[in-house]
Every structure is written in C-alpha cells, then in structure tokens.
Amino acid sequence: MSGQTIGERKHPRPLAGLAGISFKPEHLAAILADGPPKFFFEVHAENYMGAGGPPHQALERLRRDHPVSLHGVAMSLGGPQPLDRAHVERFRGLVERYEPVLVSEHLAWSSHEATYFNDLLPLPYTEATLRHVCEHIDEMQTAIGRPILLENPSTYVVFRDSTMTETEFLREAARRTGCGLLLDLNNVFVSAVNHGYSALDYLSDFPLDHVGEIHLAGHAEASDDEGEPLLIDSHDGPVADAVWMLFETVIGRRGAIPTLVEWDSHIPGWHGLKAEAEAAKAILDRPAASLRVPGKADAQLRAS
Amino acid sequence: MHSSERRERSCEERQSFAAAFSPALLNPEAETPLVVTGPGKKAAVKRYNVYRNNVTVSLINVLAEIFPATQRVAGSEFFRAMARSHIRVTPPTSPLLFEYGRDFADFIARYEYARSMPWLSDIARIERAWLDAYHAADASALTADALASIAPAQLAEVVFVPHPATRLVCSRFPALSIFAANRSDGTSGPIGAGEPEDTLITRPEMEVFARRLPPGGAVFLKCLMSGDAFGEAAFAALQSDASFDLVANIAGMLEAGAFTKAAPRP
Numbered sequence: 001m002s003g004q005t006i007g008e009r010k011h012p013r014p015l016a017g018l019a020g021i022s023f024k025p026e027h028l029a030a031i032l033a034d035g036p037p038k039f040f041f042e043v044h045a046e047n048y049m050g051a052g053g054p055p056h057q058a059l060e061r062l063r064r065d066h067p068v069s070l071h072g073v074a075m076s077l078g079g080p081q082p083l084d085r086a087h088v089e090r091f092r093g094l095v096e097r098y099e100p101v102l103v104s105e106h107l108a109w110s111s112h113e114a115t116y117f118n119d120l121l122p123l124p125y126t127e128a129t130l131r132h133v134c135e136h137i138d139e140m141q142t143a144i145g146r147p148i149l150l151e152n153p154s155t156y157v158v159f160r161d162s163t164m165t166e167t168e169f170l171r172e173a174a175r176r177t178g179c180g181l182l183l184d185l186n187n188v189f190v191s192a193v194n195h196g197y198s199a200l201d202y203l204s205d206f207p208l209d210h211v212g213e214i215h216l217a218g219h220a221e222a223s224d225d226e227g228e229p230l231l232i233d234s235h236d237g238p239v240a241d242a243v244w245m246l247f248e249t250v251i252g253r254r255g256a257i258p259t260l261v262e263w264d265s266h267i268p269g270w271h272g273l274k275a276e277a278e279a280a281k282a283i284l285d286r287p288a289a290s291l292r293v294p295g296k297a298d299a300q301l302r303a304s
Numbered sequence: 305m306h307s308s309e310r311r312e313r314s315c316e317e318r319q320s321f322a323a324a325f326s327p328a329l330l331n332p333e334a335e336t337p338l339v340v341t342g343p344g345k346k347a348a349v350k351r352y353n354v355y356r357n358n359v360t361v362s363l364i365n366v367l368a369e370i371f372p373a374t375q376r377v378a379g380s381e382f383f384r385a386m387a388r389s390h391i392r393v394t395p396p397t398s399p400l401l402f403e404y405g406r407d408f409a410d411f412i413a414r415y416e417y418a419r420s421m422p423w424l425s426d427i428a429r430i431e432r433a434w435l436d437a438y439h440a441a442d443a444s445a446l447t448a449d450a451l452a453s454i455a456p457a458q459l460a461e462v463v464f465v466p467h468p469a470t471r472l473v474c475s476r477f478p479a480l481s482i483f484a485a486n487r488s489d490g491t492s493g494p495i496g497a498g499e500p501e502d503t504l505i506t507r508p509e510m511e512v513f514a515r516r517l518p519p520g521g522a523v524f525l526k527c528l529m530s531g532d533a534f535g536e537a538a539f540a541a542l543q544s545d546a547s548f549d550l551v552a553n554i555a556g557m558l559e560a561g562a563f564t565k566a567a568p569r570p
Contacts, residue, residue: 084399116399
C-alpha cells in the first residue's frame with residue numbers, strides 16, 4: 001500500500017505501518033525517555049478544549065516528536081439536532097493548533113436538547129438519518145478543512161425502524177461526504193456477538209478501501225435478557241484473541257493501516273500499553289502471505 | 305405538501321428517535337424505550353440498561369475525579385449516592401466534562417444527608433476552583449518590579465487585572481486544611497473544629513496553588529478582582545478586619561501570581 005492513508009495529513013513519515021497508543025499525560029515522561037518515536041498517539045479532542053494549562057503543555061511537547069491523532073467523542077454527528085457550533089469551532093481550533101495526522105469522530109450521538117450524556121448512543125439506520133449524518137459530516141469537514149474518519153459503533157440494541165445495515169450506512173456516508181472510515185475491530189466483534197451475526201461477514205461487506213485507521217481494544221462480558229453473552233465495549237483490558245484474528249484478516253486483505261490500541265480505564269503502565277501496541281505493530285510488519293485468513297474453523301468469529 | 309412542510313416533517317422524524325431514546329437514560333423508573341429491541345425476538349431491557357449504566361456511572365466517575373477530597377471526606381459510598389442524585393437533577397450541558405460540577409457544591413449544601421458535614425460543600429468549592437485554575441488560560445503573573453515602577457502618588461488609584469486562573473473560596477470552616485489533608489492518598493487528616501479559612505487558588509505557571517489568606521485578605525482581593533482601585537480595596541479590607549496587614553497582603557498576592565497587570569485607573 002502507498003504511504004498516504006485516507007484522511008491523513010501530509011506528514012514526513014508514512015503513517016500506514018505505524019501502531020498507535022491512547023495518550024495518557026501521566027505517561028509523557030516515560031514516552032519521552034523511551035528513545036526515538038515509534039508510535040503515533042491518539043487523544044480525545046474534548047480533553048484539550050480547555051483554555052490553557054498542563055494539558056496543552058503536554059500535548060505541545062508530545063507532538064514535537066510524535067504524530068498525534070485527534071479523536072472526537074462528543075460531536076454528536078449521529079444526533080438529530082444541529083451540531084453545537086461552539087463545539088465545531090473548538091474542534092477547528094485544535095486541528096489548526098496541533099495539525100493532527102488523523103482526525104476522527106463516531107457514528108453516534110451523545111447530546112440531546114440541553115443534556116450531554118457522555119456516551120456514544122445508537123441511531124436507526126434509515127435514509128432520513130443517513131441524510132442527516134451526512135449533513136453533519138459535511139459541516140464538520142468544511143469547518144476543519146479536511147476529511148474525517150467516521151468510526152463504526154459498538155451497539156447493544158437495534159432500532160425497529162432501521163431499513164439498512166450498518167455497513168451499507170457507513171459505505172453511503174463515505175461515498176456522499178468523502179469521509180474516510182475508522183474501523184474499530186473491537187466494536188465489530190462486540191456488535192456481532194450482541195446481535196448474533198458473523199464478524200467476518202460484516203467485514204466482507206465493509207468498504208475496506210475507505211479505512212484510514214483501525215482501533216483495537218478490550219471488552220467485558222455481561223449477559224442479555226435471555227442469559228446469553230452481551231459484550232460491553234469497556235476499553236479496560238487487553239485486546240481479545242478473536243479481535244486479533246479479525247485484525248490479521250483485515251491487514252491480510254488491505255495491507256498496513258495505522259492501528260491504535262485503545263485503553264481508557266484500568267490502564268496498565270506505559271510498558272504494558274507499549275507491549276500491546278508492539279503486538280499490533282508486529283502484525284502490521286508481517287508480509288501479507290503469512291497473515292492468517294480465517295476459515296470455517298474460526299467459529300468464534302462466526303457468532304451466529 | 306410544500307417543501308417547507310416536508311422539511312419540518314422530516315425534522316420531526318429525525319427528532320423522534322433521540323427524543324424516544326434519551327429520557328429513560330437518567331430515569332431509572334422509566335420503561336425501556338419502545339423504539340429499540342434486541343436482535344430477532346430478543347428483549348432489550350438489559351441491553352438498554354447498558355446505556356443507562358454507561359451514562360450514570362461515567363458521570364459519577366467524572367465527579368469523583370473532579371472532587372477527590374470531597375469523596376474522601378464523605379466516604380466513597382456516600383459520595384457516589386450523592387453524585388448520582390446530582391446527575392439526575394443536573395446532568396452536564398457541555399461536552400467539556402472538566403467544566404461539569406459547577407453546581408455540585410450548592411447541591412451538597414442543600415443535600416439533606418450531608419447536613420452533619422456542613423464543611424463538605426466548601427471543600428467541593430475549593431476542588432471546583434482548583435480545576436478551573438488548572439484549565440484556565442495561560443498568562444504571566446504581575447511582577448513586583450512592574451508594581452514598583454508605578455509612582456507612589458498614583459498607587460491608590462491603581463487597578464489590577466486578575467489572572468485567568470485566580471479564584472477565591474471563603475469558608476466558615478477550616479476548608480483548606482480539610483482539602484489539603486484529603487486531596488492526596490496519604491493518611492487523611494483529622495477534621496477538627498478549626499478556624500474559618502479563606503482560600504486563594506492560583507496558577508501562575510503550570511502548577512495550581514491553594515493558599516490560606518490572612519485576615520481581610522479575601523475582602524481585599526475580591527475588591528481588586530472586581531475592578532476597585534487599590535486604595536478602595538485596602539480601605540474595605542481594613543473596615544472588614546482591623547488587623548489587615550497591607551504590606552503582607554501585597555507580598556502574598558504577588559507571590560501567588562493572582563494578577564497579571566496593574567495600571568493607574570485611566
């Protein structure tokens with residue numbers, strides 16, 4: 001694959017083969033002491049929307065030597081109400097100030113009327129919601145002057161009103177707005193188990209050509225009303241074996257794609273996080289022929 | 305149908321899923337919204353509860369992170385129940401969660417189960433001010449030299465520009481001592497019947513400082529922060545407390561970095 005990835009800003013180093021790590025300010029000293037830059041770092045945009053202080057100082061320092069990816073969690077692109085203009089403007093300011101190598105947001109909503117719910121909430125997949133999501137993506141991309149990557153969600157319920165599949169919805173959104181996609185493989189696996197479909201079938205229908213970044217993360221297990229497994233996208237542990245297998249499958253098909261290991265609570269020390277990113281990097285570095293292409297034996301991936 | 309009517313109708317259509325989905329998120333009494341279901345013929349009660357749990361627990365955690373000393377003093381179980389009650393009546397309105405909890409101290413002051421800890425809300429006020437100072441705009445603090453360069457004859461008419469991080473918290477209780485003793489993971493200090501404490505919170509560079517103000521100091525700084533001239537502020541401080549020490553207070557506010565500029569009133 002070529003060095004330039006969809007949604008990627010021109011950068012001296014090609015991003016495609018890089019693994020990334022969620023940036024935690026408490027790791028800054030360890031990162032800086034850890035020799036030449038080998039990873040990219042992703043930050044939640046909202047954590048850097050204060051006026052000043054230590055968060056900006058840390059991010060300024062980090063970005064001097066390391067590629068930074070800006071990941072929004074609160075734009076509410078999937079919500080029915082207009083985007084929060086002030087929030088769009090803050091986001092634009094961050095993109096201008098930090099020149100991130102990647103910019104992404106979620107196919108989800110988190111605000112309704114005056115309330116911010118602090119969760120990535122699901123939406124029905126219909127022509128009406130698609131039109132609306134596309135208007136929001138257009139608005140955001142116009143404001144920041146570059147395409148974003150739209151992330152597939154993990155979901156626990158389905159809407160009775162949905163008329164299209166998630167992959168159709170994402171493909172259309174990318175086609176109409178020119179945005180790229182952020183393929184979160186943990187979300188794929190979580191949703192596949194929760195909704196009883198095959199993660200591999202989902203990926204077969206996913207427009208991989210539009211993928212500019214991959215997310216890997218850990219999940220937790222609960223149970224649904226029928227006592228069957230219900231997976232929770234918790235980002236609080238190591239990446240599951242099944243998700244690593246999906247990752248090998250996608251990299252085997254598409255070649256290297258910048259890949260982030262997300263870890264947001266019960267965070268191990270810097271070396272623990274780094275080990276997980278190095279495991280991703282090892283797969284990105286392997287020749288395509290040696291990557292695993294799952295067969296029918298991988299029943300775990302074929303949840304239904 | 306006119307196009308404007310069509311637009312309106314489509315807007316309502318879009319509004320409907322979020323309007324149907326969201327009210328039960330913060331209301332445990334409400335039924336699972338009818339717009340959602342499980343796959344196939346599966347139910348969606350536990351499934352929808354994942355969202356409820358994400359919303360409430362994540363917001364309780366946000367308050368626990370902003371108010372660690374308050375939590376330590378109140379006890380974790382008590383704090384989390386109190387936080388849950390607050391979230392239900394005052395959920396966040398901004399996606400910037402470091403701005404959440406500005407009404408929490410007032411909520412604590414009214415919270416009937418916290419009546420036996422009347423100092424608790426003041427500890428929360430200090431913690432909220434601490435985080436405001438942490439995220440405030442960066443600015444260089446006023447130096448002693450800059451202040452000394454103003455002619456003594458003009459001094460009474462000098463007005464000050466507060467540093468964006470500067471906050472004041474006045475308390476009838478030893479709120480700063482309790483805050484300081486409970487903010488870190490060490491042994492929590494005793495909560496005795498100490499003297500009232502007024503606290504000045506500043507961040508002249510990257511580190512936030514909370515320091516106790518001497519008698520009259522809070523009145524003095526409050527006047528200066530609201531734009532009163534130096535002479536007026538000193539007079540008000542002396543009126544409030546005869547032991548007000550002007551020289552010590554000037555030295556203290558310079559050391560704390562409470563202001564950025566001083567100039568004679570135009």
